[in-house]
């Protein structure tokens with residue numbers, strides 16, 4: 001049997017957050033060692049709040065430091081709305097996390113979508129792809145960008161980023177960033193990292209909490225069924241780790257592991 005995704009379950013988000021912090025900091029330190037910066041992409045949904053709980057906690061020492069000045073933050077998916085709109089994943093991350101960094105904290109670099117391109121999602125996706133190209137070197141020399149870490153959520157239908165079950169976008173093989181006009185989760189117009197980019201990351205971490213996730217978690221981990229989250233599990237193996245609470249995996253037979261790096 002090939003190496004499989006790690007499933008870490010905690011009693012609740014308060015217990016999950018310190019483990020997520022340890023994991024993110026390990027990915028950060030590995031990224032900085034590899035290329036001097038930490039390239040991370042984040043999703044919307046409940047993730048920014050949990051991430052804030054993990055990262056805004058006081059540091060326990062030198063090996064537990066968030067080196068914000070080395071962070072390059074991208075969006076795993078983003079909605080085609082202004083940056084201050086209630087539906088914007090950037091606005092959400094800003095409100096939950098970025099605005100809460102103390103004034104003397106060196107700020108991370110944040111790569112937002114271009115708010116001038118909201119009228120055309122293909123143009124919006126192409127522009128964001130260019131942002132990636134500039135950061136990860138040109139597409140000619142790099143076939144796919146390699147994020148140090150992707151921090152993703154899992155929808156109740158098994159979607160992740162804005163990659164939805166059965167959608168033609170799952171078959172995209174060349175683009176790094178793709179538009180979607182018919183997202184079943186509102187709002188419908190978005191851009192998203194494509195599956196090959198997601199599966200190419202050094203590490204992928206999912207955060208999924210709450211009893212509302214248990215049916216889909218069962219399907220993802222027991223059948224797979226071509227669900228986007230299952231495709232990431234299959235594509236990344238043990239480079240993929242799930243941080244969940246017990247209610248989200250109630251009745252899921254897949255082995256849970258105690259958290260360790």
Ligand SMILES: O=C(O)[C@H](O)[C@@H](O)[C@H](O)[C@H](O)COP(=O)(O)O
Nearest residue numbers: 043044045046153154155160161
């Ligand atoms: O912008 C988005 O809509 C998200 O990126 C999306 O993929 C999200 O992560 C999942 O829907 C899980 O959301 P919850 O964590 O809120 O369940």
